[in-house]
């Protein structure tokens with residue numbers, strides 16, 4: 452266990468190959484990469500028998516997980532940076548105009564990337580971070596099983612959100628909700 456975690460720690464701290472401009476542009480993505488929730492999900496997917504590539508920059512949005520054989524990608528979206536309609540997606544009250552503009556651009560970019568992937572016949576899952584950590588998190592293997600079932604089905608998209616009491620949908624909800 453300690454060996455495994457120190458190995459992944461070294462991997463995570465190794466400098467990436469992004470230029471400063473790319474790093475800035477992809478800030479929300481980089482912030483989410485190789486952090487606890489995404490690692491947990493990746494390990495659960497691996498336990499479920501899936502094999503995948505990570506952070507493929509050749510695809511729109513640099514998907515966190517790429518299942519080439521299934522022509523499917525998985526994004527782990529931070530609720531704040533991607534404006535999830537959940538308690539973690541609430542925008543700050545101060546500098547409201549700045550945040551509204553910045554986060555609206557993120558949402559717009561997400562939509563463009565999703566459209567580009569769909570146009571190229573990629574199937575897309577969005578796993579909201581609130582499904583993986585915090586008080587509404589789901590059992591990690593349940594999230595992985597939901598993805599495995601989706602892969603064998605025919606839906607083009609899948610969203611997995613936290614189990615919020617007020618949510619109008621379950622793990623099969625709209626991508627933005």
Ligand SMILES: [Zn+2]
Pocket residue numbers: 530535536537538539540579580581582612613
């Ligand atoms: Zn959320």
